[in-house]
Amino acid sequence: MALYVVQFLTGLANASSLFLAACGLSVIFGVTRIVNFAHGAFYMLGAYVAYSLTQRLEGGLGFWAGILVAAAVVALVGALLEMSLLRRIYRAPELFQLLATFGVxxxxxxxxHLIWGPQDLVGPRAPGLDGAVTVLGLPVPTYDLLLIVLGxxxxxxxxxxxxxxRWGVLVRAATEDRDMVAALGVxxxxxxxxxxxxxxxxAAFGGALQIPRTAVTHQMDLSIIAEVFVVVVIGGLGSITGAFxxxxxxxxxxxxxxxVLPGISLVLMFLVMAVVLVIRPWGFLGKPIQTGVKTIGEATRPWRPWSPAxxxxxxxxxLLAALMPLLLGSYGLSVGAQILIAVVFAVSLQFQMSTGGLDSFGHAAYFGLGAYGAALAVEWSGLPMEAALLVGPLAGLAGALVFGWFCVRLSGVYFAMLTxxxxxxxxxxxxxxxxxxxGDNGILGVWPSDWASSPAxxxxxxxxxxxVCVLVLRxxxxxxxxxxxxxxxxxxxxxxxxxxxxxxxxxxxxxxxGTAAGLAGALFAFLKGSIFPDVLSIPTSIDALVMVLLGGVATVSGSVVGAIVYTMASIWLMSATDLSRLVLGAVIVFLVVAFPQGIVGSLAGLVAGPLERWRRPAGAARPVALPAEGRQ
Amino acid sequence: MLKTLSRLFAISTLVGTGLVASAPAGLAADIKIGEINSYSALPAFTEPYRKGWQLAVEEINASGGINGDKLVVISKDDGGKPAAAVTAANELVARDGVALITGGFFSNVGLAIADYAKHKKVLYLAGEPLTDAITWSEGNKYTFRLRPSNYMQAAMLAEQAAKLPAKRWATVAPNYEYGQSAVKVFKELLKKAKPDVEFVAEQWPPLGKIDGGAVAQALAAAKPDAILNVEFGADLVQFVREGTTRGLFKDRSVVSFLTGEPEYLEPLKAEAPEGWIVTGYPWYAVDTPEHQTFMKAYEAKYDQHPYLGSVVGYVEFKTIAEILKKAKSTETDDLVAAAEGISLDTPFGKITMRAIDHQSTLGAFVGKTAVKDGKGVMVDFKYEDGANYLPSDAEVKKLRPQG
Structure with missing residues (x-):
């Protein structure tokens, strides 16, 4: 019995930690509709700054002052970021802020890494709260009790x-109806x-509060980001109580x-989210989402098939691409193949996002299923590459049929989170x-058939x-x-x-x-020769999203360019510098500001804008934008 | 729009051509070595590692290089991803024409490179990856491994664990291949040495996401006599803090993988656990002449003490130099022949690269943790030669694909 009580208290302390990290995300999303991917980064910054401050400030007062000052300093950085970067892109297509904050x-x-060095840092324990009190004969850390109260x-x-x-009323009004608040002069x-x-x-406060519990590391941002999104979504977007x-x-x-199941932590959170979203499509306390202006259909000129020219x-x-083997060496060709695979992966997501209006955060699933399908076909049945390349897309299709059946019942960010x-x-x-x-050791020895084994x-x-993929999807x-x-x-x-x-x-x-993504995954397995669970992980899904957004989410197949630019840049930067993330992040932020419709979308706008004005007689009626959908 | 698209496509393909076709021209007398590691993903381990191999390369070239030729290293980051490591390996082998490849930290990255090495028939010397698969179940002709494997470290710890009176054991390990196989081998070896032990609880928190309090409480509830820990990094910090506050380690023996390595022990400072039986590297107290020479050179160059990663990087390139000197060629078959059975002196003593499974006999220090002057240290330690902690040749032949 005592164990269950203590375990319950431990759970409450962790719930508070999780809530403190997540509530800021809920506040931001509720009003601005920004999917703030940088939330984890600010959480981590809060912990690092708090570490530095508490190393200098002594005693109980110093410790708590350090925590609060750290949160304030990081909040200031956040404000500067909002004013300098996000303000410029509120009008960009939905999710574009995700790309910007990903770059950040x-x-x-x-x-x-540059400021605090490579080692993990262990901050001080909270003065006076480093012990434990006895509850029913079992020790409970006093800091846990503090967290239980703090949440x-x-x-x-x-x-x-x-x-x-008054400020809160305005914020809530903006959550309900942004345009009306603006019309009232706010x-x-x-x-x-x-x-x-x-x-x-x-976010920074939540991060800073963790220093008496765990080490401050470079991985803090990514280890928390998925969890806080899950918490916010299960609770219902914008609902702070729901998040709690x-x-x-x-x-x-x-x-x-x-x-009961010692290995359950790995998947528990996502299982809960899947179940909750299937039963309650808007989370615990969320409301059917107002997607605001659905940008894709309106912001674009109507799509047209290619003109003869x-x-x-x-x-x-x-043809030029087909001639590359005359120009490139075997390394260049394998990079070329990797880029082409990224193209297939990106256009598969773009078909769903741009044409279908279904923003997926989990496209890695079908890529990975394709890769594993092909690799297992080789490993188990000794199938040749040609057959395995059919198994891959079928695996992707099967996965999409199962998961899609649940997902398409939802829409917007809830759809994205269920994927x-x-x-x-x-x-x-x-x-x-x-x-x-x-497991983590993957499947090895998945190499192409002899006829296809040369890089060319x-x-x-x-x-x-x-x-074929791009043409078929078009x-x-x-x-x-x-x-x-x-x-x-x-x-x-x-x-x-x-x-x-x-x-x-x-x-x-x-x-x-999903089928096309599976095909990309199968090719990827044969390109690399081995396959590991990381092809199914969140970063793979993010790569696909970035490629589509970079290319232009409002285009038919702009992600072809997005995939080429992004894949080439990441491979080249990875090879050329240890600071590849700094440069790549800066490039992404620059592209977001310079090309708020994506590369292809913006360039197309530049070319087509003057042309349309020239064609259209002055004063002619512009097509009236349809009222936004989803406000039923 | 599509015009622009296709134009962009053409331009970027052209840029790509320039990007990849311009191979750098090396000097004729250089021997190029390709090196890959998770520099951006795991700087805490890979920065000391890089310093270690840079020191070794400097020493090798200062003393005449490889039979007069200069050793040149081309180093790449894999970002902790196996697929990126294969791209990097391909760049090094297919474009830069390196004689051999080395490096790797994560087991899956090591396995991906090893499989690439087997496919492309190029020698790969793995430094850090610990998985037994790299030399045994997935072992191949072209892959060698330097660090004492998971099995060897488990064997060293199981030997000490068998001396404890503890009968009831609980385990906690990160939920991935490394943690799983560490626990599995330890269990097998301890049961063999002491058949009456029982394992009463196990916890498998996800890597990097331990819920320290709940895990510590769950372990305590099973009332074990002793605990086997495989957690490391930030998970270890959280586990130690929660476990200490909750009295989990009081009157219990703890046996722990890797905890004595300065990479993991140092951050804990005065909160380092006391009396744990660990594998590691007590750089401050190893006073053999070989180690003193290495440490002085390292501290003189970097003004910083060496980490275990430093030793791995250093020995890795010393091994490569010996292989190249012995082979007198950069042909892969000659290199593999030279590497099999090669012996050399290292800061830890003499090691041999076993011909039977391509595992080096580099060992590890086994001792107890203590806190001195507000720092975690290893005391009562002994260097255990890796050669003594490997299964018999007959068993190894069964574990490794033959032919």
């Missing part, structure tokens, strides 16, 4: 701030800056779960099921696959199915009124996308 995260990782205290303070102050700019700063203060409930649920399930140019580009949950579950299966997948042959193979966009899919994306209500089923249409798109 990359930069912070290297900056932390609800912060929750209460936030509630008062939101409900009993300066949204400063409201957003204030909210962002508050959110970052909470979710944190308690997860921490308690973990505390008791490990007594463009087709000729594309053909020339393909992430399924990707993480797939990852943990590959990671845990050692007998089949080899394999390059041509990937080129052929990439060209063809689908302009087929009757593509029109149905775009209709559903742009106006679900109208589409359903004329007899198009949203779920069925999106389900098919999801399956097509």
């Amino acid at each position: 995260t990359l930069m912070v990782e290297d900056l932390v 609800p205290l912060v929750l209460g303070a936030l509630w008062l701030l939101m409900h009993r102050t 300066n949204q700019k400063w409201l957003f800056t204030g909210v962002f700063t508050l959110g970052i203060f909470l 409930l979710a944190a308690v649920l997860i921490a308690e399930l973990n505390a008791f779960g490990i007594l 463009t087709s000729v140019l594309v053909a020339a580009a393909i 992430l949950a399924f990707a993480q579950i797939t990852w943990s299966v590959a990671f845990q099921w050692v007998e089949v997948t080899g 042959a394999f390059y041509w193979l990937t080129l052929a696959v990439a060209v 063809h689908l966009v302009f087929s009757p199915f593509g029109y149905r899919l775009r209709a559903v994306r742009d106006s679900t209500v109208r589409a359903e009124a004329i007899g198009i089923s949203r779920q069925r249409t999106q389900y098919v798109a999801f399956a097509v996308s």
Whole structure:
């Protein structure tokens, strides 16, 4: 009995830690709709700054002053970031802020290394709170008790701030209806800056509070980011109380779960999220989301198939690509093959995101399933490469059919998070099921057939696959199915009124996308010769997202360029410098500011804008934007 | 738009051409070595490692190089990802034309490079990766490994554990291949040495995400006599803090992998656990002449004490130099023939690269942790030669694919 009580208290302490880290994200998302990927980076910065301050400040007062000053300093950095970077891109397509904050995260990782050095740092324990008190005969750390109190205290303070102050009323009004608040003359700019700063203060505070418990390391940001998103989503986006409930649920399930299943922690959180989202599509206390302006359908000029001139140019580009083996050495060709595989992976996601309007955070699942499908086909049945390359996309398709069935019931960020949950579950299966997948040690010896083993042959193979994939997916966009899919994306209500089923249409798109991703994964396995669970991990999903966003989410196949630029840059930077993340992050941030519609989207706008003005007689009516969907 | 797209496509392909076709021209008398490690992902380990190999290369070239030729190292980052490591290996082998490749930290990165080495028939000397698979179940002709493997460290610790009176054991290990196989081998060897032990609880927190309090409490609930710990890094810090506050380690023996390595012990400062039986590297107290020479040279160059990673990097390149000198060629087959059975002196003493499974006999220090002057240290330690902690040749032949 005593054990269960103490385990419950430990769970509560962890719930508080988790809530303190996550509540800032919920505050920021609720108002600004920014998916702030840099939340983990600020959490980590809070811990590092607090470490430095508490090394200098002595005693109980010094310790707590250090924690609070650290949070304030980091919040200031957050405010500067909001004013200098995010303000410029609020009008960019949804999720573009995700890309910008991803770039910031990359930069912070290297900056932390440059400032605080490579070693893990262990900060002081909280003075006077380093002992334990006895509860039912078992010791409970006093610092845990403090955390247990602190979580609800912060929750209460936030509630008062939101409900009993003028500022809080404005923030809540902005959460409900941004445009109306602006129409009433509230300066949204400063409201957003204030909210962002508050959110970052909470993130840094959460990070700083961890220094008496654990080491301060470079991995803190990535180890917390997925968890805080999960907490916020389970709780219901924008609901702070919901986030608290979710944190308690997860921490308690973990505390008791490990007594029964010691390996459960790895997957528990994502299992809970999948179950919650399937049962309650908007989390505990969330409301059906107002997606605001659905940018994809409106911001673009209507998509058109290639004109004859463009087709000729594309053909020339393909021809040039096919001639590369005459120019490049074997290393260049294998990099080329990797880029082409990234192209397939990126366009598979773009089909789903741009044409289907389904933003997936878990596209790695289908890439990884394809890779594992192909690798297992070789390892078990000794299938040749040609057959394994068919098994890969089938594995991707199978995964997409199973997961997609649940996912397409949801929309917006909830859809994205459910795809992430399924990707993480797939990852943990590959990671845990050692007998089949080899676990972390992966599957080795997946090399191409003899005819394709020369770098040039394999390059041509990937080129052929990439060209066919891009053309087929483009063809689908302009087929009757593509029109149905775009209709559903742009106006679900109208589409359903004329007899198009949203779920069925999106389900098919999801399956097509998963199949293509699986094909990319299968090729990837043969390119590398071995396959490990990291192909299924979050960074792989992020890579795909970055490629699509860089290329331009409002384009048909801009991700081709996004994939080429991003893959080439990361391979080259990785090879050329140890500070590859700093440079890559800076490049991404620059591209986000310079090309707020993605590379292809922005360039197309530059070319097409003047042309349209020239063609259209002055004063002619512009097409009226459709009212935003999702406000039913 | 699509015009621009295709133009961009063409431009970037052209840029790509320039990027990759311009191979740097090396001097004829240079011997190029390719080195890959997780520099950006794991700087705490790889920075001392890099300092170690840079010192070795400097010493090798200062004393006449390889039979007169200069050793040149091309170093690449893998970001902790196996796929990126294969890209880097390919760049080194296919573009830069290195004689052999070396490095690696994570086991899966090591295995990915080893498989590449087997496929491309190039010698790979793995430095850090600990997994037994790299020399045994996935072992191949072209891959060699320097550090004492998981099995060897487990054998050293199991030998000490068998001397304890403890009967009831609990284990805690990160939930991935390294943790799993460390626990598995330790269990097997301890049961063999002492059949009456029982394992009463196990905890498998995810790597980097331990929930220290809950794990410590769950272990304590099983009332074990002793605990086997495989946690390291930030997880170790959290586990030690929570375990200490909750009295988990009071009157219990703890046997722990790697905890004595300065990389992991040093950050804990005065909070380092006391009396744990650990493997590690007490650089402050190893007073053999070989080690003193190495340490003085290292401290003179970097104004910093060596870490275990420093020794691994240093010995790695000393081994490479010996292989190259013996082979008198950079052909892979000659190098493999030279590497099999080669012996050399290291800061830890003489080691041999076993021909039977390509595992070196580099050992580790086994001792107890203590706190001195507010720092965690190893005391009562002894250097255990790796050669004494490997299974018999007959068993190794069964473990490793033959032919």
